[in-house]
Amino acid sequence: MDGPAIPSVSTQLGLGDRLGRWRVRWTVGRMRYRVHPGLYRMGNPDPASPVLVTANYKLTFDVLRAELHGINAWLLVLDTRGINVWCAAGKGTFGTAELVRQVQATHLGDVISHRRLIVPQLGATGVSAAEVRRLSGFRVVWGPVRARDLGAFLDNGMRATEEMRRVTFTLSERLELVGAELAFILKWLAVLFLVVLVWNGWTSTMEGFGRVARAGAPVIAGVLAGTVLVPIFLPWIPARAFSLKGAMVGTMVVGAAVALGHDAYGLIDGIQLFLIGTAAASFLGMQFTGSTTFTSPSGVEWEMRRALPFQVGACALAVGLSVARWVTG
Amino acid sequence: MGSHGRATTVTGLAYISGVATIELDRSKCNSCRVCLQVCPHAVFGASNGVIEIIDQDRCMECGACVLNCAEGALIVHPGTGCALAILKGWITRSEASCC
Numbered sequence: 001m002d003g004p005a006i007p008s009v010s011t012q013l014g015l016g017d018r019l020g021r022w023r024v025r026w027t028v029g030r031m032r033y034r035v036h037p038g039l040y041r042m043g044n045p046d047p048a049s050p051v052l053v054t055a056n057y058k059l060t061f062d063v064l065r066a067e068l069h070g071i072n073a074w075l076l077v078l079d080t081r082g083i084n085v086w087c088a089a090g091k092g093t094f095g096t097a098e099l100v101r102q103v104q105a106t107h108l109g110d111v112i113s114h115r116r117l118i119v120p121q122l123g124a125t126g127v128s129a130a131e132v133r134r135l136s137g138f139r140v141v142w143g144p145v146r147a148r149d150l151g152a153f154l155d156n157g158m159r160a161t162e163e164m165r166r167v168t169f170t171l172s173e174r175l176e177l178v179g180a181e182l183a184f185i186l187k188w189l190a191v192l193f194l195v196v197l198v199w200n201g202w203t204s205t206m207e208g209f210g211r212v213a214r215a216g217a218p219v220i221a222g223v224l225a226g227t228v229l230v231p232i233f234l235p236w237i238p239a240r241a242f243s244l245k246g247a248m249v250g251t252m253v254v255g256a257a258v259a260l261g262h263d264a265y266g267l268i269d270g271i272q273l274f275l276i277g278t279a280a281a282s283f284l285g286m287q288f289t290g291s292t293t294f295t296s297p298s299g300v301e302w303e304m305r306r307a308l309p310f311q312v313g314a315c316a317l318a319v320g321l322s323v324a325r326w327v328t329g
Numbered sequence: 330m331g332s333h334g335r336a337t338t339v340t341g342l343a344y345i346s347g348v349a350t351i352e353l354d355r356s357k358c359n360s361c362r363v364c365l366q367v368c369p370h371a372v373f374g375a376s377n378g379v380i381e382i383i384d385q386d387r388c389m390e391c392g393a394c395v396l397n398c399a400e401g402a403l404i405v406h407p408g409t410g411c412a413l414a415i416l417k418g419w420i421t422r423s424e425a426s427c428c
Binding site: 089090122126127145169234235240283286287289290291292293295296299300301302 | 342343344345346348349350363366367368369370371387388389390391392393394396397399406407410411412413414415416
């Protein structure tokens, strides 16, 4: 074949790939973790070998190639700006237009002898199989949700079992998300902590540190309840609305934190901290809907209309108590 | 079985009931079964070759079935499923995206 050589990639992940995976799980440099879009060889493919379509988020690319050990295939990487397949499909960057564009740009029709593209099922939010066929002549075969099922899918004559078609939300999947949520929250907590510290006087740093830590503990407990405990214990917390799950866990955890630190502040302070901490737990629990694999936008909107007044109300009450105390002197 | 008498959901988790906007116009459906292939949550089922919505509550409104239904038999109100994006949408009166 003429034209530029098609790069080969290994199915073995190196140390750099493993470190990179660990790093982006904690959101460090996640938006810049990309591979070059285009066509790649995996193993030793011939013109009859299958074509697997994927995103150019390097984590996605690495998971895919690690699962393809021993399989000869072509990889067609779409430019999703470093976003995974499902999210990119929702935005449309993993979509019909980009797929057709890559098929043409890589001259895929000259490289292979068949006209089939295996597209991950979760790409269906952005890819219209009928449109791809009309625009490129290629037929889309919907692959399994998870890369680890690809071997069995190919062995089975490109047929997915019922289980391969279903999205899950297991404890280990949720734990991977907690890292990202936590990293995001910790950055903001660090900023907030510094602001309060400066507010309290830069000179009395250690004393200020202790005071802020004791007063802030119930609020931090609420933040962790919403971002860590709700995701982990999700199926076991009774209630369907995530805001309610957050409020339930928040009530317990923030209540315990307030009770433990009761000698550091008065009754009114305790009530204020309880209100703000629980509201934070409820809001952040609700925010976790954005990371799940099963919540409908209509459902999120439904619970937001009901929960936001309570969350805002709790914070308003806490502020109101301060105002009342200031007015009454 | 789930607590509300339906088959257990795929994730083992059930979300708000009765709000998903998915609709199937059976007069347009030609039973091509593409919706069964692309749906990640087994919202659809086929009995005697006729496609039906077997559990609306499992639908997360991702829109994969709508985009791939060549007959235009499916309708869903698309949107983003995270609170911050919805809040931003309310404030700026626009459609925002999540991830």
